[in-house]
Amino acid sequence: MDDLNEDIGTLKEMLESLQTEASGAQTVVSNFTRELGSLRGEMTYTDKEVKSLSRSFGSGLRSAFDGLVFDGMKLSDALESISKSMVNSAYSAAIKPVQNAVGGALASGLNSIGSNLSLFADGGAFTQGRASSIAGGIASQPTSFPMRGGMGMLGEAGPEAIMPLSRGPDGKLGVRTEGGSAKPVTVVMNISTPDAQSFRRSQSQVAAEMSRALGRGQRNR
Numbered sequence: 001m002d003d004l005n006e007d008i009g010t011l012k013e014m015l016e017s018l019q020t021e022a023s024g025a026q027t028v029v030s031n032f033t034r035e036l037g038s039l040r041g042e043m044t045y046t047d048k049e050v051k052s053l054s055r056s057f058g059s060g061l062r063s064a065f066d067g068l069v070f071d072g073m074k075l076s077d078a079l080e081s082i083s084k085s086m087v088n089s090a091y092s093a094a095i096k097p098v099q100n101a102v103g104g105a106l107a108s109g110l111n112s113i114g115s116n117l118s119l120f121a122d123g124g125a126f127t128q129g130r131a132s133s134i135a136g137g138i139a140s141q142p143t144s145f146p147m148r149g150g151m152g153m154l155g156e157a158g159p160e161a162i163m164p165l166s167r168g169p170d171g172k173l174g175v176r177t178e179g180g181s182a183k184p185v186t187v188v189m190n191i192s193t194p195d196a197q198s199f200r201r202s203q204s205q206v207a208a209e210m211s212r213a214l215g216r217g218q219r220n221r
Contacts, residue, residue: 142155
């Protein structure tokens with residue numbers, strides 16, 4: 001009976017070991033399959049590049065031989081043309097991945113900038129283009145207002161006015177006042193004189209009276 005129990009225990013250990021090895025083998029197979037798929041993708045890309053390079057070489061050779069046969073091109077010129085064509089084709093094939101990467105990065109950056117600009121077109125980080133309830137008023141005490149993704153604070157250091165800015169005729173940006181402009185002052189002086197000589201003699205008196213009238217008008221504005 002003891003021998004049977006011992007055999008059963010040994011069999012269990014063998015089964016557990018076999019299960020562990022099978023799990024490890026499954027992991028290895030999975031990793032191998034993933035690497036094989038990656039290698040297949042790289043081989044496909046390389047095959048495309050080789051075909052493109054072959055077409056470019058063929059086009060360059062055809063152009064050089066056409067010039068040699070039909071246009072009377074020198075053999076040295078034809079060989080130089082073939083050399084340049086091969087160099088250009090190889091360079092184009094090598095630089096294409098870099099162009100794709102840089103182009104993708106630029107497109108992503110421009111899309112990001114465009115999305116940020118569109119947000120500011122709607123009010124930026126503040127209230128998405130909606131006028132705040134405190135616009136045009138005065139915050140005489142700490143007052144919170146909504147911002148995109150948070151809250152802002154006004155009046156924490158003293159009274160603050162919230163008013164629109166406008167650019168004047170002189171190009172300066174500032175606050176424009178509406179109404180309250182000073183009324184023009186009209187001064188009417190009637191002078192009667194019998195002759196020009198008497199008027200010239202009273203010029204100083206007339207000037208003094210005019211100055212006093214203008215002073216009174218300035219104080220009453």
